[in-house]
Amino acid sequence: MDAAFFDRAPDLVAPELIGAVLVSTAGGVETGGRIVETEAYLGSDDAGSHAATHGVTKRNAVMYGPPGSAYVYFTYGNHHMINLVCEREGVAGAVLIRALEPLLGIEVMTGRRRGMPIKDLCSGPGKLTAALGIDLADNGSLLGRGRLSVYYGERPSQGEIARSGRIGLSSGHELELRWYLEKSAYVSRGRMGPVVRGVRRPTKEGQG
DNA sequence: GCGCCGATTGGCT
DNA sequence: GCCAATCGGCGCC
Numbered sequence: 001m002d003a004a005f006f007d008r009a010p011d012l013v014a015p016e017l018i019g020a021v022l023v024s025t026a027g028g029v030e031t032g033g034r035i036v037e038t039e040a041y042l043g044s045d046d047a048g049s050h051a052a053t054h055g056v057t058k059r060n061a062v063m064y065g066p067p068g069s070a071y072v073y074f075t076y077g078n079h080h081m082i083n084l085v086c087e088r089e090g091v092a093g094a095v096l097i098r099a100l101e102p103l104l105g106i107e108v109m110t111g112r113r114r115g116m117p118i119k120d121l122c123s124g125p126g127k128l129t130a131a132l133g134i135d136l137a138d139n140g141s142l143l144g145r146g147r148l149s150v151y152y153g154e155r156p157s158q159g160e161i162a163r164s165g166r167i168g169l170s171s172g173h174e175l176e177l178r179w180y181l182e183k184s185a186y187v188s189r190g191r192m193g194p195v196v197r198g199v200r201r202p203t204k205e206g207q208g
Numbered sequence: 209g210c211g212c213c214g215a216t217t218g219g220c221t
Numbered sequence: 222g223c224c225a226a227t228c229g230g231c232g233c234c
Contacts, residue, residue: 075218077216081226
């Protein structure tokens with residue numbers, strides 16, 4: 001996939017990434033799958049975005065980088081998340097990859113995921129990075145130049161793609177910036193939001 | 209199937 | 222210090 005594809009607003013790119021194929025060569029083995037769930041994170045007017053309030057920081061700097069690069073960060077002490085950077089250099093924006101339908105290296109991914117059944121290998125943002133071996137080494141890498149690539153796949157029809165609020169955010173979940181393949185068995189199961197002072201807040205989601 | 213809970217670390221205030 | 226774009230396990234329907 002070329003930089004021009006990503007040199008647009010994240011909420012235009014996110015739905016078009018449904019059906020594309022993400023491939024990793026981490027560990028010297030090809031693993032990957034078809035993207036079935038995405039979320040857009042904007043550079044401004046988006047309380048849920050890492051680029052929302054503090055301008056450029058050490059963590060979010062890649063979100064302002066060249067389109068078509070990978071923004072990988074670490075959270076909850078355990079999990080990596082992968083985003084694909086959108087917008088021209090200097091403007092923040094990214095699409096979070098939330099779920100894949102496993103296609104390549106399923107044996108390897110199953111091993112990395114402690115024998116989980118195929119439908120659960122990549123059905124969440126933390127799960128798919130574990131399955132594909134994605135970590136901070138991929139942060140800032142350009143697609144096709146490092147361990148990660150994204151290829152055009154069979155695009156689903158508009159009617160097969162559903163839209164909803166984003167999942168798991170402490171703020172910004174009211175914006176409908178999540179897209180997913182409605183009938184896919186590989187999308188994430190919605191969960192409650194993060195713990196905030198011992199209280200768990202509900203998070204909006206659609207069918208998923 | 210659903211809901212609660214702990215794990216665990218870096219970034220930011 | 223506080224918090225986070227989460228996950229797996231466990232208890233209880």
